[in-house]
Amino acid sequence: QSVLTQPPSVSGAPGQRVSISCSGDSYNIGSHTVAWYQLLPGTGPKLLMYSYNQRSFGVPDRFSGSKSGTLASLAISGLQSEDEATYYCAAWDDNLGAVRFGGGTKLTVL
């Protein structure tokens, strides 16, 4: 069971904006930076956001991240069909002594 809690699914129409939340605690998100990954079937996870809301190389500025206390969010604006994927948040967890992943959120583009 993930300590980082994400909604199982979100959806939006092309062109719309969606947000994916990731709730943790003081041992992970509250104390460390958050990364976001995109997972498509048949490929390895792709790093989207890292550190203090930095976009990974080649990631369009439609993707943005934020964090407040123990809650992190990934926002995707101008939704496109190719954004349909599962998104994971991740943070170092002091209790686990390793990187902990959220449960994943499946984004459906209507």
Next chain:
Amino acid sequence: EVYLLQSGGGSVQTGESLRLSCVASGFNFGSFAGAWVRHIPGKGLEWVATISGSGGSTYYAPSMEGRLTVSRDKSKNTLYLEMSSLRAEDTAIYFCAKSTYNLWNGYYESWLDPWGQGAQVTVSS
């Protein structure tokens, strides 16, 4: 181009062993830590193991500790994951990734990049 190419994986019986390999191209993997993460459909991503850049420190997920050995061969720019006493619940796609150690704060960063393409491991009785 920077990438990781995985090999190994396959179908085994409960209790058997398997070794996964992960070769780096385009960068010196020996200068970085390496991590293994698995994806169980319906259960998400789960960190499995980490090895330091020097290879002198290794860390394992509690769920698999005692059954894993992560190692590296710097001369081959390669990372390995040896899994023993495999169980049905270990069935997953296993990924390798480059990890970054935060020397200032003493922990591994949450950003792993790049990742390998994944290796399916199926364990059946």
